[in-house]
Every structure is written in C-alpha cells, then in structure tokens.
Amino acid sequence: MKSLHLTSDVAVIGAGPVGCITALAFAHSGYSVVLLEAHPKNDKRFAGEWLHPPAIKILQHFGVWSNLQALEHSTGLGFVVFPDDGTEPIKLNYPDELIGFSCEHNKIVSTLRNTAAAHPNIQLILSAKVTHIEGQNLTFLDIKHQQTQTISVECIVGADGRSSFARKTLNISNNYSLVSYMAGVLLEDVELPFERFGHVFLGGPGPALTYRIGARQIRVCLDVPIDSQKKASYLWDAYSQVLPKSLLPAFRQALQNDKVVWAANQFSSRTHYGRDGLALVGDATGHFHPMTATGMTTGFLDGESLVHSRSFKAYRRERKLHTYVPEMLATTLHEVFSRDDDSAVAIRKAIYQMWRQNPTYCVSTMRLLSGAETNLLFFGKSFISGVALAMAYVIKDSASKRQWQHGTKVLQSFGQWMRSPAVSLVHRAFH
Numbered sequence: 001m002k003s004l005h006l007t008s009d010v011a012v013i014g015a016g017p018v019g020c021i022t023a024l025a026f027a028h029s030g031y032s033v034v035l036l037e038a039h040p041k042n043d044k045r046f047a048g049e050w051l052h053p054p055a056i057k058i059l060q061h062f063g064v065w066s067n068l069q070a071l072e073h074s075t076g077l078g079f080v081v082f083p084d085d086g087t088e089p090i091k092l093n094y095p096d097e098l099i100g101f102s103c104e105h106n107k108i109v110s111t112l113r114n115t116a117a118a119h120p121n122i123q124l125i126l127s128a129k130v131t132h133i134e135g136q137n138l139t140f141l142d143i144k145h146q147q148t149q150t151i152s153v154e155c156i157v158g159a160d161g162r163s164s165f166a167r168k169t170l171n172i173s174n175n176y177s178l179v180s181y182m183a184g185v186l187l188e189d190v191e192l193p194f195e196r197f198g199h200v201f202l203g204g205p206g207p208a209l210t211y212r213i214g215a216r217q218i219r220v221c222l223d224v225p226i227d228s229q230k231k232a233s234y235l236w237d238a239y240s241q242v243l244p245k246s247l248l249p250a251f252r253q254a255l256q257n258d259k260v261v262w263a264a265n266q267f268s269s270r271t272h273y274g275r276d277g278l279a280l281v282g283d284a285t286g287h288f289h290p291m292t293a294t295g296m297t298t299g300f301l302d303g304e305s306l307v308h309s310r311s312f313k314a315y316r317r318e319r320k321l322h323t324y325v326p327e328m329l330a331t332t333l334h335e336v337f338s339r340d341d342d343s344a345v346a347i348r349k350a351i352y353q354m355w356r357q358n359p360t361y362c363v364s365t366m367r368l369l370s371g372a373e374t375n376l377l378f379f380g381k382s383f384i385s386g387v388a389l390a391m392a393y394v395i396k397d398s399a400s401k402r403q404w405q406h407g408t409k410v411l412q413s414f415g416q417w418m419r420s421p422a423v424s425l426v427h428r429a430f431h
C-alpha cells in the first residue's frame, strides 16, 4: 500500500466501474485522489457487461482501453432484435462504424481498479469502508487492520452504488421500486446467429438479451417478472420457445448445472446529485432497468462531467438534463417489450415497421440507445412518431373488424404511455 496523503484533494467512495473512472478523470486533471473500496471481492456479482461507444471513448481517453482489450472479450457492432411476431430479425448497427465492448463484469472492474491504482495521482485503498461523513471530513474503517482514519478533502464523491452510504448521509431516501429480476445464464461453446451483435429475443415474459463475453462464453440475460418463480425450470418453460434452437442444448445444460445468477432490476429516478463538496455519480444518483445496457456509460459520463463542471450546481444541471432520456428510454422499452396488452402490441408493431422502412430511425434508435444522443426533443420526436403509428394501426384494425368500442378503449390506454414520461419529467424538474 502506498503511504496515505491526508492532504488529498478528492476522496472517491467506491471503486466500482464509475468510481474508478471518476478517480481517473480527477487524476488526469491534476488532482490527488483517494479511492476507497469496502468490498474488494464484490466485483464477482452479476452486473454490467456491455459498454457502448461513448463509454469506450472515455476509456480510451483515460488509458484503460488497451488494458481492457488484453482481456478475453468481444466487440459489438450493434444489436439484432428478434420480433415476437415471428418476422425476420432486425439489425441495428452502431452508426459511423463505432463499436461496443462486452466482457465479464468482474474483469472490467479489476482492470479499471488496476489502471486507477497505477496512476501516480491515485491512491486506491482496498477493504476501506466509509463509515462517517461530516462536512468535508470523511472517516473510513480499514477492515483488515480494524483501524479508523479520518481525512479532510475538498471534494467527496459518492460512487458507492445503489445502497449508497453517501446518499444516506445527505438524508436522501433510497426509495426505489423493484421492476423485475434478471437471470444470468452462461452458455459455453455455442455460436450466436449474428456474431459480434447483442441479440434481443422477444416473445417471452420479458426480453432476453444475449451477447458474447469471451471466446467460448455467451451470456444470456433473462428478464423475469416479479411474480414469477425464480427457478431454472421456470426459465426453461418461459424462454426455450424464444431462444434459437442452436442455443437450446447449451441452455438446458447450464440450467441443469445450476449456472444461473440472479440480480434485481430496480428503478430509482436520477434526481439527486448531492451537494456542494459531496457529489453523487453512477448508480448512487439513481438507476434503471438494464434493458439498454447504459448504466456504466451514463455513470462514466457523470464522472467526466463532474470534473469538467465549473461548480456543483453546473454539474447537477448538466446531468439532470442529459440523463432523463437514457432513463426514460430504458423504462419505456422494457415496458413495450414485456407488456402484452393491445397498446403495447401495437407500439411494438409500429417500432418494427419504422426500423424496417426507415434507416434514419435505426440510426436515431442506436444514437439514443448508446447514450450518444440525450436531447429531449430528439427522443420525444421518435417516441411520439412510434405512438402515433401504433394508434393508426389500432384505428385501422378496429375499422376493418368493426370493433369500435374495443378500439376506443385501446386508444384511451395510449394516454398512459405519454403520461409516465411527462410525470417523470416534472418530478425531475422540481427536485
């Protein structure tokens, strides 16, 4: 362990992906940083494995990219969506030949930690649990030696994830809602229908996201509704109809060998960013469904923005503005791809048609999905066109079947698709 400089400028709580990038961003700007991590082995959990192009740009800038490339990984060209109506898969490429990256979560985290630890301006202290914050004084327990130390810094950064201690000390309640569960299954020695693409299979109780994470390994992420059984037998019954036949023997084998890891998909709106002198970044600010795989990308952008903002207020303003779209997109897409009511079915049909007939819509989707585009008007325009087309389908369908009463009911239910993004926007503006 390097000797502790009690005069560090910045203390970052949590060496998860976002804490490491934030520490690197401060260090690159010449600040001295203490990076504190309570659970060095916590990186074995099932969490983010796919990184979008904007995250890769940041990783390149801070010298992490070459270290990540040395790992067993896969590069991603975009996503392929397999519609639930049995029609042909739809390919959505990243624009401008940009690429994504996928790899086991723990490997990403340990590479980030090693890169941060090697930076001369960063002091990474493992087994250091932050237990008290008062003003700019921060106390941590050195778990190994059972000693406490207090340091005084100009800036404290809470990068301590969903159950953030920093957030609690600010009296911000951790009120989140459980959206669904995610079952992660590892398949070995199988080929994906479209190698180098993330695959989204629709038609199950929730979407199934599948991507390569190594030369021999494929990750299958199955979205499981809250009231379903968290059992391997349920996963087989619910998803074996949806996954391609070529994956089924390996899927069955993995379930029989109990190679399933579980995580909770929660929603907590990204409305709180801390206070002057104690800023929150990453999942500590809020988190949403991993449907669009943007948690880490959004968190990296928090870290970068914090370092470059002129004041805490400027940071908060910037991130409130630019994180609404990723949050809404993930939440709305998850609903569109999981619900089975008539309005959701019509919106899905409209989205498939727009992707098929309009290459510009594919590019817009990928810009929004990857976090490269966070403009509210841009998102609003795409969203409203989708809903309008879906409503047109319902009108046409009701007219041809002469089911006017049913059609009117479905049209009324579209109101809720517009209402929840609007409520969330107002909530964000006033917090």
Ligand SMILES: Cc1cc2nc3c(=O)[nH]c(=O)nc-3n(C[C@H](O)[C@H](O)[C@H](O)COP(=O)(O)OP(=O)(O)OC[C@H]3O[C@@H](n4cnc5c(N)ncnc54)[C@H](O)[C@@H]3O)c2cc1C
Binding pocket: 013, 014, 015, 016, 017, 018, 019, 036, 037, 038, 039, 040, 042, 046, 047, 048, 049, 050, 051, 128, 129, 130, 131, 159, 160, 161, 162, 164, 165, 182, 263, 264, 265, 281, 282, 283, 284, 287, 290, 293, 294, 295, 296, 297, 299
């Ligand atoms: C199933 C699932 C799949 C996902 N897939 C993707 C994906 O493909 N792509 C993507 O971008 N995102 C994905 N995400 C989201 C992504 O995992 C998170 O957004 C990301 O891990 C957040 O990083 P973080 O550093 O903010 O928090 P965390 O990863 O939670 O790290 C916080 C760190 O702080 C430490 N800590 C906590 N309290 C203290 C304390 N008191 N003192 C010191 N240290 C402390 C913890 O030990 C931990 O190491 C997924 C999430 C889930 C659940």
